[in-house]
Amino acid sequence: MFQSAVLDNGLRVIAAPMQGTKTAAVLALAATGSKYENRANNGLSHFLEHIFFKGSARRPSALAVSSALDGLGAEYNAFTGKECTGYWVKAEVRRLPEAMDILSDMLGRPCLPAVEINRERGVILEEMNMYRDNPIMFIEDLWEGLLYGDTPAGWDTIGTKENILRLAKPDFQAYLDSQYGPANMIVSIAGAVSPSLVLKLANRYFNTRFFSVRGRSFHGKEAVVERQSAPGLCLHEKKTDQAHLALGVRAYPYDHPDKLAVRLLSIILGGSMSSRLFSSLRERRGLAYYIRAKDEVYTDSGYLAAWAGVPVPKLPLAIDIILKEFKRIARQPVADKELRLAKDLYRGRAALQLESADDLAGWYGRQAITRLALARGRGKNPPLALKTPARFFHLLDKITAADLRRVARDIFRTERLNLAVISPETDARKISSALAL
Numbered sequence: 001m002f003q004s005a006v007l008d009n010g011l012r013v014i015a016a017p018m019q020g021t022k023t024a025a026v027l028a029l030a031a032t033g034s035k036y037e038n039r040a041n042n043g044l045s046h047f048l049e050h051i052f053f054k055g056s057a058r059r060p061s062a063l064a065v066s067s068a069l070d071g072l073g074a075e076y077n078a079f080t081g082k083e084c085t086g087y088w089v090k091a092e093v094r095r096l097p098e099a100m101d102i103l104s105d106m107l108g109r110p111c112l113p114a115v116e117i118n119r120e121r122g123v124i125l126e127e128m129n130m131y132r133d134n135p136i137m138f139i140e141d142l143w144e145g146l147l148y149g150d151t152p153a154g155w156d157t158i159g160t161k162e163n164i165l166r167l168a169k170p171d172f173q174a175y176l177d178s179q180y181g182p183a184n185m186i187v188s189i190a191g192a193v194s195p196s197l198v199l200k201l202a203n204r205y206f207n208t209r210f211f212s213v214r215g216r217s218f219h220g221k222e223a224v225v226e227r228q229s230a231p232g233l234c235l236h237e238k239k240t241d242q243a244h245l246a247l248g249v250r251a252y253p254y255d256h257p258d259k260l261a262v263r264l265l266s267i268i269l270g271g272s273m274s275s276r277l278f279s280s281l282r283e284r285r286g287l288a289y290y291i292r293a294k295d296e297v298y299t300d301s302g303y304l305a306a307w308a309g310v311p312v313p314k315l316p317l318a319i320d321i322i323l324k325e326f327k328r329i330a331r332q333p334v335a336d337k338e339l340r341l342a343k344d345l346y347r348g349r350a351a352l353q354l355e356s357a358d359d360l361a362g363w364y365g366r367q368a369i370t371r372l373a374l375a376r377g378r379g380k381n382p383p384l385a386l387k388t389p390a391r392f393f394h395l396l397d398k399i400t401a402a403d404l405r406r407v408a409r410d411i412f413r414t415e416r417l418n419l420a421v422i423s424p425e426t427d428a429r430k431i432s433s434a435l436a437l
Helices: 044-054 062-070 093-108 114-133 135-148 161-166 169-179 195-206 259-270 276-283 312-331 336-353 357-377 389-397 401-411 428-434
Strands: 003-006 012-017 023-030 075-080 085-092 185-191 232-237 243-250 291-297 302-310 417-423
Touching (some): 012 195, 023 357, 044 062, 044 085, 044 093, 044 114, 062 093, 085 357, 093 195, 114 135, 114 161, 135 232, 135 243, 185 357, 232 428, 259 276, 259 291, 259 336, 259 389, 259 401, 276 291, 312 401, 312 417
Antiparallel strands (some): 023 085, 075 085, 243 302, 291 302
16 A cells, blocks of 8 residues: 655655565656746757756766666666656665665756757757657657647647757756746655655655755646537648558546546557457458557546558548447447456556556556646645555446446547548548548
């Protein structure tokens, strides 16, 4: 069972003990990301994530930081999303104090060296090129850009080339001081630990003045306003051997009571090799190597979409097949056997993941950081109610076929449809006319 505490400086700490492991993972999350940016600094959240690894007060170079982490035999990485940014280290439990020392030093006292910022510009531009050269990755950016338009929610997390070339040390320092305060962060630790050990180490490494002085000028995010009265279409012409598509609908935000029903719908549609879309698009017709469906939830928006790569001439057929599956799941009740299969698949995959300390740290940490962001957005600061895996699956088991049909009928409507396509050739008029449920 997990336990949580709040340090004197306001930083929330979660301890999730595990049996039968010799490792521990520490995950530090900040409730900030590209949605918290503006046009002038779009890309700064992600850029800063890179720069945290370029040197700290006690390890003043990128090599010093990486050597210290490698010396623990640790796995480590970071990620930037639209609503949160995270940094994690996983190591033998005996090395946990050192891991927390390194991580807190990186985040608490980064050097932000101008020479490294200038060098990293090239790295990030190549990362941008990598994403845009890979249609499987780039289609997701186009999809969210279609949904949310010219707003922070619709901009690429990696930012613009112009901003990457222009952002300077004062920009990084200002963002760090405003967005990485203890009231806007969560530290989640899981593995072969006790709550008392976690609290002791968190106080030692994160209850410091370097964190405590930040966050007083916190900059919130622009609220997403979803307005749509007709299907949306984004066509991106690129010389590719396949047509890549993302076709789906707007759904619900994080705290909506039906978000778990949307998750089950995505599993039934395209969450496995036995799913409906995998069977109809790949197994029966051989139209795709990859076909999947997934749902996404943010604090104030959400969606469910199918993604696939298909032969260019067969793009209209693939769109038609996906739309037919959307119609079918909205009009015909899901059989009890298929519903049970989806629940068992979700539960089983979660059980496999939660055997790992870093995934368990993420289970609680991601809930906590999202709840924190929701509370701040509403001007409140209540206790963060987190669900254990057992509680989560109890709620999942209560969902019925009638619930799925009700939710599917609500979200799978023509006016909620959106389609993004990457292809060397497209017939916009023909594709647009086919977007109907």
